[in-house]
Amino acid sequence: MNWEALTDVKRYDVIVVGAGVVGALCARELTRYGARVLVLEKGSDVCSGASKANSGIVHACLSPKPGSNKARLCLEGNRLMPQLCRELGVPFMPVGALTVAFREREVRVLSALRARGERNGERGLEILRGPRLREAEPALSEEAVAALLSPSAGIVNPMLLTIAAAENAVANGAEVLLEAEVTGIIVEQDGVAGVRTTRGDFGCRFLVNAAGAHADRVMRMVGITDLTIHPRRGDYFVLDRSVCSSGLDGERSGGKPLVRHVLFPIPTPVTKGILVTPTVDGNVLLGPTSLPTHELEHPAVSGEGLAEVERQVVRMVPSLDLRQCIAVFAGSRPAGARDFIIRGERSPQGLITLAGIESPGLTAAPAIARRAVALLGEAGLKLRPDPSFDPIREPPPRLAGMPPEVRAELVARDPAFGRIVCRCEEVSEGEIVAAIRSPIPARTLDAIKKRVRVGAGRCQGGFDLPYVVEILARELGIAPCEVTKSGTGSEVLMGTTGACRGRCG
Secondary structure: OOHHHOOOOEEEEEEEEOOOHHHHHHHHHHHOOOOOEEEEOOOOOOOOOHHHHOOOEEOOOOOOOOOOHHHHHHHHHHHHHHHHHHHHOOOEEOOOEEEEEOOHHHHHHHHHHHHHHHHHOOOOOEEEOHHHHHHHOOOOOOOOOEEEEEOOOEEEOHHHHHHHHHHHHHHOOOEEEOOOOEEEEEEEOOEEEEEEEOOEEEEEEEEEEOOHHHHHHHHHOOOOOOOOOOOEEEEEEEEOHHHHOOHHHHHHHOOOOOOOOEEEOOOOOOOOOOEEEEOOOOOEEEEOOOEEOOOOOOOOOOHHHHHHHHHHHHHHOOOOOHHHEEEEEEEEEOOOOOOOEEEEOOOOEOEEEEEOOOOOHHHHHHHHHHHHHHHHHHOOOOOOOOOOOOOOOOOOOOOOOOOHHHHHHHHHHOHHHHOEEEOOOOEEHHHHHHHHOOOOOOOOHHHHHHHHOOOOOOOOOOOOHHHHHHHHHHHHOOOHHHOEOOOOOOEOOOOOOOOOOOOOO
16 A cells, blocks of 8 residues: 555645744745645644744854754855745845854854854854944943954844745645644555644655654654754743834834844853844844753743843843833744754655754755755655746735835725724734735734734733734634634633623624
């Protein structure tokens, strides 16, 4: 029996397990060749795991060991990212990065990082001191003695990048199935024949394991045991945009950025350290810690972790005012491998493993996707370019930042764009409806927030939540009590009041 004999299941050329940034970009890359692709995601939305809590840094290739997968794929991904973001309609800001030394003896570390970066192929690396350093980053502590400038570093919104890649893959023929956890791999005659999931069985000739924190569990389903993921947790602060005035909206308002670059401390053997970075949305992000955890995803925020973040970031930028914090969060990242594991398995044939994708995984993701497709080609997948493939994704309308005359035209066509639901982020009902009707429909509050930032501002949803619940219920044809934060079991309304009685059943 082989995969052709699985007559009772839907069959695909390739099934991708995991809809994080690596899985989404793999799916998109596969549609470039017309492959029949299914993406399976156990969460209620794409970008529900490690990619969701990523710092959003497009790294320069300084730290990876020369010749490693991390080094080669980080450099290639860094070079691919600007064009990829243009194609997908995702903001990318080439702000550069500074690795900061506070003692003269640490300058030797900067020199070593520069030498390693140059061996990895980076260009333009420079150690700044004195007036040049103060001019480059005026907010930097007076105690800083030098910093290594990495001009190729940048920032991106990791959630928008993942969603855009997945949407572009769907637009080119891929399918995405959410809340579908893989429970087993069907192997026949030592080759992949399909997968078992909580939503049924699916046949395939090739399987890409991009399951992030769960990649080792998927590997063990077929007896591969050379990786055990030991996740590390990271705590973050998000500072209010009105103070920081950076990013796209800060530029529009004429604000001066609090920090101009991504600021790193001297790295340790296990982490690049706690950073200070502007975001493309105009906030400043502080973090993460890097602490061992048993939680593969969604760890609770740690008070001790936040205290450590505060101690380190204030040392770099003393003017940071953490009273302007509007949110804290924690994420988990899949550590445990010395290098990215990017390989085609000998047994079962047809299985491609993409595991141990820790930092700089976001940067490397476009290159990892290309490498995965090449491995599938070596394993027997026919790679004929599909002339109908369209790499361009038109981004949905975003009211904030839109010129007044364009906004007026949009509102004239659809008055829903004139009804502001989220005042902090200036998000309209029209944008929320567009997200719900998008190629991968946003069906939860978190999914709406990831796409249009409703509830991501200063009030953190305090004003807009009831309106978003109402819009979701109306558009999905469900009762308000059925609206969830992030899938089954996270319903946001506990019961009925006089105002909603009769609408919740």
